[in-house]
Amino acid sequence: AQKITQTQPGMFVQEKEAVTLDCTYDTSDQSYGLFWYKQPSSGEMIFLIYQGSYDEQNATEGRYSLNFQKARKSANLVISASQLGDSAMYFCAMREPTIQGAQKLVFGQGTRLTINP
Amino acid sequence: ETGVTQTPRHLVMGMTNKKSLKCEQHLGHNAMYWYKQSAKKPLELMFVYSLEERVENNSVPSRFSPECPNSSHLFLHLHTLQPEDSALYLCASSQDGQGETQYFGPGTRLLVL
Numbered sequence: 001a002q003k004i005t006q007t008q009p010g011m012f013v014q015e016k017e018a019v020t021l022d023c024t025y026d027t028s029d030q031s032y033g034l035f036w037y038k039q040p041s042s043g044e045m046i047f048l049i050y051q052g053s054y055d056e057q058n059a060t061e062g063r064y065s066l067n068f069q070k071a072r073k074s075a076n077l078v079i080s081a082s083q084l085g086d087s088a089m090y091f092c093a094m095r096e097p098t099i100q101g102a103q104k105l106v107f108g109q110g111t112r113l114t115i116n117p
Numbered sequence: 118e119t120g121v122t123q124t125p126r127h128l129v130m131g132m133t134n135k136k137s138l139k140c141e142q143h144l145g146h147n148a149m150y151w152y153k154q155s156a157k158k159p160l161e162l163m164f165v166y167s168l169e170e171r172v173e174n175n176s177v178p179s180r181f182s183p184e185c186p187n188s189s190h191l192f193l194h195l196h197t198l199q200p201e202d203s204a205l206y207l208c209a210s211s212q213d214g215q216g217e218t219q220y221f222g223p224g225t226r227l228l229v230l
Binding site: 004035037042043044045046047050091093103104105106107108109110 | 148158159160162165173205207209211217218219220221222223224226
């Protein structure tokens with residue numbers, strides 16, 4: 001079974017600083033995908049960034065980058081120049097093998113990030 | 118409307134009530150999902166529909182009954198729920214194929230009294 005571990009229940013960061021949110025995963029599959037989602041207090045899960053297991057480059061999307069270390073089975077999210085609006089829950093997720101074309105996502109417990117002014 | 122929408126956003130119901138949650142996606146996707154998010158627990162996948170056929174049911178109690186009449190709409194029918202069913206119910210959609218991102222709706226916050 002696949003498993004996602006986020007070891008930081010909460011993090012507090014000063015505005016404009018960079019922050020790294022940890023994610024480790026466990027899988028025996030060779031092909032897999034890793035996702036990060038942001039969940040503000042409103043509840044909606046907002047897709048941030050995706051990394052495929054065969055991607056040689058670390059994924060980047062604006063201020064978000066994914067530090068993918070395959071040998072260590074880690075996929076940490078890095079947010080540069082943090083903003084007050086970045087305060088939210090952040091979830092790491094892994095795609096399980098597809099079932100008849102649909103995919104399954106397994107989520108970690110999440111990290112609550114608070115940006116202080 | 119764009120993206121994934123869910124109604125109602127908030128719902129309070131008694132244990133003997135029957136209610137339905139609605140999800141609609143405007144992204145042209147062909148797979149839809151129901152997730153449950155309880156306090157202090159990871160998101161749990163409940164149901165997966167691909168091309169309007171149910172392909173996964175993660176041992177969800179029968180008091181939850183999904184319905185997918187077409188690729189754009191997904192319902193979750195609720196009856197005789199328990200207080201422990203109180204949670205945020207999230208709908209998501211994706212396009213058939215490997216590695217496609219799931220896009221989520223805003224969720225329905227359900228309270229069962």
